[in-house]
Amino acid sequence: MTIETIPWDITDFLSDDATIAAYLDEVFADGDPDEMRDALAHVARAKGMSDLAQAAGITRGGLYKALGENGNPSFATVAALLDAMGVRLAVLPKAA
Template identity: 50%
Template sequence: MGRIKVAELPVFDAVDYLKTDQACAEYLTAALEDGDPALVTAALGDVARARGMSQLARDAGLTREGLYKALSDQGNPSFGTVLKVLRALGLQLHVAPAASA
């Protein structure tokens, strides 16, 4: 039997697509709509990486290490930290009635 050649696909990184405020807002909104806190933290981490962690940490009044830890896979940022990061990103959290089932 011959070998099957497997094509190597590029690794997907959402950061590559988070170039505008609108893209970041839509990405975070989709994560919030999912309702999984870990997904929201991961999405916020992606947006933070897209914007630059060092400057974002300074703007949010956090250490860079603290921001990395809070937004890591094992992170569990406080709501206050989430709000600081959103504010530093120039984004706002909005609440709307849930869609009826």
């Protein structure tokens, strides 16, 4: 018996603002900067890199660079991306 698998891509499931917000909230809660950057990249791919870059007021190349493997987006870039993604950043106290 042969098992057939299909590639799994998170971007297939990031189809609405509520799902995107929940995904980013979970990743951001851990606070790992690389995982946060990767999550932003996943959402950017789901939303469409070109459209998101335009909505955020940055170039497509700049978006790829900021969210790439060695990217380190500025807070201003992250804030613009979150706005363009239709979500906002919230700050909560750490659980004791």
